[in-house]
Amino acid sequence: MFSGKLRSALVIGGQGIRARKLRTFLSMVSLFLGVLAVVTVQAGAEIAERAMLTDVELQAGKDGTMMGYIPGEKGAPGIVEATLKGRTDAVAMISSKAIIGEPGVRPINEGGMPFEYANRGGDYSGPSVYCDAAGVCQEQKPQEKKPDGQAIEVSMVALTGDIRPFKPFRPVSGTWLDFATAPSLAPRIVLNEEAAKGLRQYRIPGEMMIDGATHHVTPQIVGVVEDGNVQPRVYLRLDELRTWMPAAAATSELDRFRGGGTGLEVYMQPGSHDLQQLLKAKLVGAGVDQNQVQFRVVNSKERMESELKIMRLIFLGMAFLVLLIGVAGILNVGLATVGERVEEFALRRAVGMSRMLLAGIVLAETLLTGLLTAALAIGAGAAGLQIALMMFGSRFPSLQGTTFPWEAGVAGVIAGLVAGVLGGLIPAIRAARIPIATVMRA
Amino acid sequence: MTAPVIQVQAPLLQLNGITKVLKGQEEPRTILSGVDLTVHPGQSVAILGRSGSGKSTLLSLIGLFDRADEGQYLLHGNDITKLPERKAAALRSAEFGFVFQRFFLLKHLTAAQNVAMALVNGQGWSSRRKRKQQVMEALDQVGIAHLAKSKPARLSGGEQQRVAIARALVRQPRVILADEPTGALDTETGNLVVEVLLGTTRQGCGLVLVTHDHDHARKMGRVLELRDGRFN
Ligand SMILES: Nc1ncnc2c1ncn2[C@@H]1O[C@H](COP(=O)(O)OP(=O)(O)OP(=O)(O)O)[C@@H](O)[C@H]1O
Ligand SMILES: [Mg+2]
Numbered sequence: 001m002f003s004g005k006l007r008s009a010l011v012i013g014g015q016g017i018r019a020r021k022l023r024t025f026l027s028m029v030s031l032f033l034g035v036l037a038v039v040t041v042q043a044g045a046e047i048a049e050r051a052m053l054t055d056v057e058l059q060a061g062k063d064g065t066m067m068g069y070i071p072g073e074k075g076a077p078g079i080v081e082a083t084l085k086g087r088t089d090a091v092a093m094i095s096s097k098a099i100i101g102e103p104g105v106r107p108i109n110e111g112g113m114p115f116e117y118a119n120r121g122g123d124y125s126g127p128s129v130y131c132d133a134a135g136v137c138q139e140q141k142p143q144e145k146k147p148d149g150q151a152i153e154v155s156m157v158a159l160t161g162d163i164r165p166f167k168p169f170r171p172v173s174g175t176w177l178d179f180a181t182a183p184s185l186a187p188r189i190v191l192n193e194e195a196a197k198g199l200r201q202y203r204i205p206g207e208m209m210i211d212g213a214t215h216h217v218t219p220q221i222v223g224v225v226e227d228g229n230v231q232p233r234v235y236l237r238l239d240e241l242r243t244w245m246p247a248a249a250a251t252s253e254l255d256r257f258r259g260g261g262t263g264l265e266v267y268m269q270p271g272s273h274d275l276q277q278l279l280k281a282k283l284v285g286a287g288v289d290q291n292q293v294q295f296r297v298v299n300s301k302e303r304m305e306s307e308l309k310i311m312r313l314i315f316l317g318m319a320f321l322v323l324l325i326g327v328a329g330i331l332n333v334g335l336a337t338v339g340e341r342v343e344e345f346a347l348r349r350a351v352g353m354s355r356m357l358l359a360g361i362v363l364a365e366t367l368l369t370g371l372l373t374a375a376l377a378i379g380a381g382a383a384g385l386q387i388a389l390m391m392f393g394s395r396f397p398s399l400q401g402t403t404f405p406w407e408a409g410v411a412g413v414i415a416g417l418v419a420g421v422l423g424g425l426i427p428a429i430r431a432a433r434i435p436i437a438t439v440m441r442a
Numbered sequence: 443m444t445a446p447v448i449q450v451q452a453p454l455l456q457l458n459g460i461t462k463v464l465k466g467q468e469e470p471r472t473i474l475s476g477v478d479l480t481v482h483p484g485q486s487v488a489i490l491g492r493s494g495s496g497k498s499t500l501l502s503l504i505g506l507f508d509r510a511d512e513g514q515y516l517l518h519g520n521d522i523t524k525l526p527e528r529k530a531a532a533l534r535s536a537e538f539g540f541v542f543q544r545f546f547l548l549k550h551l552t553a554a555q556n557v558a559m560a561l562v563n564g565q566g567w568s569s570r571r572k573r574k575q576q577v578m579e580a581l582d583q584v585g586i587a588h589l590a591k592s593k594p595a596r597l598s599g600g601e602q603q604r605v606a607i608a609r610a611l612v613r614q615p616r617v618i619l620a621d622e623p624t625g626a627l628d629t630e631t632g633n634l635v636v637e638v639l640l641g642t643t644r645q646g647c648g649l650v651l652v653t654h655d656h657d658h659a660r661k662m663g664r665v666l667e668l669r670d671g672r673f674n
Contacts (some may be wrong), residue, residue, distance in 0.1 A: 002566030003567060004564060004565065005564040006654075007567050008562045008564040009564070012562060015550070015551065015555075018550075019550035030451075045577070168598050173600070244553075343546060344548055347532075347546045347548075347559075348506065348559070348563065349507075350505070350534065350540050351535065351559060351560040351563050351609070352531055352532065352534045352535020352536070352563040352565045352613075353531060353565075354527065354528050354531040354532075354561070354565050355528075355531070356528070357564040375555075435507070436502070436507035436508070437498070437499075437507045437508060439540075439542050439544075439546055440498040440501065440502060440507075440542060440543075440621050441498065
């Protein structure tokens with residue numbers, strides 16, 4: 001019974017589309033652009049969101065993480081290290097500068113810049129001013145000029161534990177630091193992609209000079225990670241760093257870790273208020289200004305998501321306007337077709353087709369057209385993305401390995417369905433209203 | 443399946459006091475006022491009347507294209523006066539065959555496909571082979587089986603009307619309703635079409651023929667004239 005209706009609908013719909021190929025094609029063209037607009041906006045937003053949101057997690061930490069900036073003075077690094085020792089729910093990051101390569105030369109990327117901007121042109125030799133976190137500035141003596149050489153400047157991040165639960169660095173090659181073993185005397189470091197690129201590109205000898213240390217060490221590079229930073233960085237264990245430093249100098253030298261880098265950052269799991277209180281009490285006890293010990297909950301992703309959402313809504317609104325034009329096109333064609341087929345429809349009802357089935361067939365013809373168009377538009381969108389990635393992918397490393405997001409496909413199918421229903425419903429209702437007696441009066 | 447004896451003896455269709463009011467641009471007009479008509483299996487009836495007397499309107503009520511405002515309509519003794527549209531569609535498919543003044547063939551379909559249209563209407567389903575067999579039988583019955591693959595544009599008026607009659611016959615209806623089927627044909631071709639239609643009554647079909655042609659009317663078993671909304 002049902003299959004009789006369905007099969008009849010298929011036969012009649014097929015005959016109808018075949019008899020009006022050009023017209024079907026034309027209504028598909030107008031709809032195609034609308035669906036393509038929706039698919040493009042969805043895919044673009046999805047890809048942008050993925051790229052930006054994963055990077056924001058790498059840079060700022062996962063949402064919910066408790067994060068604190070602590071000035072690296074008055075023995076703070078030592079206090080932090082001692083407090084966090086053996087804990088897995090909190091990790092401190094201490095940043096400083098280091099130079100890898102020939103000793104006593106001016107690095108290729110002075111100031112730890114990305115290599116893209118590293119040209120040793122600008123020789124600025126006037127007075128330079130250094131400001132600390134509290135906003136107190138003092139003039140510094142111009143540095144003595146050093147000869148150019150095969151060396152790169154990196155920011156060096158010493159870790160008290162595995163940072164990846166807070167910042168999900170993506171492995172690129174090799175391994176990550178192992179915090180379970182005893183500290184190695186040959187210090188192990190992990191590079192970020194930019195640092196790895198610098199080492200490879202400029203064939204830097206594997207010597208490393210740490211800011212404040214008195215002698216060179218030869219580090220052991222164990223891996224490369226993607227950390228969302230454009231500046232070259234190296235990561236290493238804080239306890240291994242200490243083994244390179246003269247024992248007596250260790251604490252005081254670490255105190256100097258500030259200025260060029262991020263200083264001292266602590267990441268804690270959500271809800272570690274006790275630890276936060278303990279740390280604050282100890283630091284204030286040591287004489288650190290209590291206003292300078294600030295903790296906050298990371299919500300960068302959430303904030304960015306809501307900003308992206310607004311953008312996406314605006315673009316989606318425009319895409320729907322284009323889609324609406326497509327719907328108007330389909331509707332126009334649909335109404336004209338019904339007008340032309342008045343006698344056919346009256347005749348079909350006369351020979352026994354029910355009103356519902358007739359309306360269903362008219363609707364299904366547009367719906368099928370809409371879905372077919374959606375499929376074509378989704379295919380075009382996916383193909384376009386592949387081509388765009390092939391052409392521009394190398395310029396945007398964060399887009400590498402991107403695939404067509406399924407959300408865009410779903411959006412395209414929905415757009416096709418909605419357009420089919422909007423464009424087919426009115427013609428279907430018109431068709432159902434045609435009086436059968438038309439066949440006697442024509 | 444053989445029909446029960448009782449149903450064979452009951453009239454095929456029976457109209458009692460049928461009234462139809464049509465709402466024109468101005469005030470409503472009573473087109474039919476108390477039409478009575480009984481048709482038995484194998485009977486043929488001619489309906490004559492001036493243009494605008496309501497012949498087509500009456501046929502559209504018999505064929506369940508439309509419903510009467512007053513009166514009673516029995517089909518095989520069953521009251522179908524107030525049948526819902528879904529069931530009316532099923533009856534149109536199973537019980538009636540329609541032939542119109544204009545042939546109403548779909549020009550993008552062949553003669554055979556046009557006949558098959560009555561089989562592909564959502565009322566049941568038969569295989570392609572079965573359909574083809576039924577279509578060829580119907581075309582054979584009207585004498586144009588050899589034109590099965592022709593499109594309407596290549597057929598003469600008489601041939602086109604015979605395709606339309608085959609379309610009406612393909613489901614083996616109990617009643618044929620023909621509204622001026624010869625109106626667009628010359629006398630000779632018209633005679634041929636009337637003969638084909640009369641042939642169906644010999645197999646037990648009822649035939650209601652609306653015509654302006656008195657010669658054709660005389661060939662029917664009964665001749666009725668519609669005047670002032672009723673038969674006199
Ligand atoms: N949909 C309608 N609304 C209002 N009036 C209508 C409608 N259809 C037909 N009529 C009127 O009903 C009257 C009867 O029409 P009908 O078609 O039944 O006449 P007829 O006897 O078949 O005429 P003809 O011999 O010319 O075919 C006509 O006066 C016509 O104007
Ligand atoms: Mg008429």
